[in-house]
Amino acid sequence: MKALVLTGIKQFEIMNRDTPFIGENEVLVNTAYAGVCGTDHDLYAGRPGSAPAVPPIVLGHENSGVVAAVGSQVTNVKPGDRVAVDPNIYCGQCEFCLTSRPELCDHLSAVGVTRDGGLAEQFVAPASVLYALPDNVPLKDAATIEPISCAVHGVDLLELHPYQKALVIGDGFMGQLFAQTLQAYGVHRVDLAGIFDDKLERNKALFGVAGTYNTRRERIPEESYDVVIEAVGLPKTQSDAVKATKKGAQVLMFGVGPQEAHFEMNTYDIYKKQLAIKGSFINPHTFRDAISLLASGKINVAPLISHEFELDQVQDFLDGKVEGVSKAVVKVAA
Ligand SMILES: NC(=O)c1ccc[n+]([C@@H]2O[C@H](COP(=O)([O-])OP(=O)(O)OC[C@H]3O[C@@H](n4cnc5c(N)ncnc54)[C@H](O)[C@@H]3O)[C@@H](O)[C@H]2O)c1
Ligand SMILES: [Zn+2]
Numbered sequence: 001m002k003a004l005v006l007t008g009i010k011q012f013e014i015m016n017r018d019t020p021f022i023g024e025n026e027v028l029v030n031t032a033y034a035g036v037c038g039t040d041h042d043l044y045a046g047r048p049g050s051a052p053a054v055p056p057i058v059l060g061h062e063n064s065g066v067v068a069a070v071g072s073q074v075t076n077v078k079p080g081d082r083v084a085v086d087p088n089i090y091c092g093q094c095e096f097c098l099t100s101r102p103e104l105c106d107h108l109s110a111v112g113v114t115r116d117g118g119l120a121e122q123f124v125a126p127a128s129v130l131y132a133l134p135d136n137v138p139l140k141d142a143a144t145i146e147p148i149s150c151a152v153h154g155v156d157l158l159e160l161h162p163y164q165k166a167l168v169i170g171d172g173f174m175g176q177l178f179a180q181t182l183q184a185y186g187v188h189r190v191d192l193a194g195i196f197d198d199k200l201e202r203n204k205a206l207f208g209v210a211g212t213y214n215t216r217r218e219r220i221p222e223e224s225y226d227v228v229i230e231a232v233g234l235p236k237t238q239s240d241a242v243k244a245t246k247k248g249a250q251v252l253m254f255g256v257g258p259q260e261a262h263f264e265m266n267t268y269d270i271y272k273k274q275l276a277i278k279g280s281f282i283n284p285h286t287f288r289d290a291i292s293l294l295a296s297g298k299i300n301v302a303p304l305i306s307h308e309f310e311l312d313q314v315q316d317f318l319d320g321k322v323e324g325v326s327k328a329v330v331k332v333a334a
């Protein structure tokens with residue numbers, strides 16, 4: 001089978017590999033689509049994602065496909081099933097796994113990060129991370145279930161009510177997913193701040209966003225929102241997120257900055273406004289919700305998937321040679 005193997009920092013090789021062996025609790029998947037995101041940019045450049053990736057390794061952690069074979073103890077899927085694969089595998093033994101916070105697992109492993117992933121015609125995953133897809137979810141859209149599940153985890157960490165007015169800062173793929181997810185969870189008004197007029201307009205026209213700010217020329221108002229989601233990861237937008245809060249507000253710091261970055265905020269605000277400022281890491285137990293949001297049409301990703309690449313185009317994309325990408329998926333097999 002054909003595999004795109006990361007062999008070193010910013011080095012890919014297309015290789016022909018043997019079909020991987022499956023253990024009794026594992027599943028062999030024929031990859032259909034693999035989404036590519038900022039984490040892949042980091043791993044390609046030698047920076048860690050949710051965990052470090054050690055070459056030689058096959059990336060691809062946002063995968064959909066069709067089950068090719070199952071181990072003798074597998075009960076949840078069978079050959080021929082269309083599936084989405086949660087990349088994150090928890091040890092089940094550490095203090096965080098044993099206290100219902102598996103995303104903080106001390107021994108996190110992940111398909112497409114610490115073990116071979118979906119940028120290959122086939123890959124192996126434990127049965128516990130496979131989810132059969134409803135018939136009406138196309139395999140292409142299903143490659144975005146992992147990022148949707150990260151947005152679902154983010155909103156799970158908040159206390160949401162219909163009366164709230166929410167602002168999402170960041171018009172990348174994740175920010176646009178949050179704009180839809182917050183509405184699906186009942187928030188009555190969602191505004192979006194970004195840097196691309198066409199994306200901001202599309203979110204008003206298609207996705208129910210009420211108001212927008214282009215931060216290249218407009219200021220985000222202060223003291224205005226009950227919920228603010230930061231989905232950029234820059235100190236400036238992180239500061240703006242805190243400034244945009246009303247009394248009693250919640251801020252979700254979803255964007256990922258460089259490891260050494262800091263942002264400025266008025267610490268008195270935390271006390272006076274009784275702010276809750278939370279981080280959000282990956283996607284524990286949110287795949288079922290993400291699949292339901294997609295299957296019900298409450299989240300619509302098709303207009304957001306701007307590019308479909310072949311395996312041999314991934315390196316050019318990660319080298320920044322393709323412009324105007326909103327969300328890219330790699331079509332690995334039909
Ligand atoms: N916490 C998690 O589990 C998790 C999961 C996935 C992604 N992330 C992080 O979420 C962030 C967003 O992810 P993404 O896939 O959308 O990446 P992305 O790079 O597309 O998102 C950033 C987007 O923010 C917009 N932006 C840039 N500067 C801005 C500004 N000054 N004001 C408003 N918008 C601005 C741009 O449209 C840019 O595309 C990234 O930092 C990513 O690492 C976190
Ligand atoms: Zn990703």
Ligand SMILES: [Zn+2]
Nearest residue numbers: 091094097105
């Ligand atoms: Zn653990």
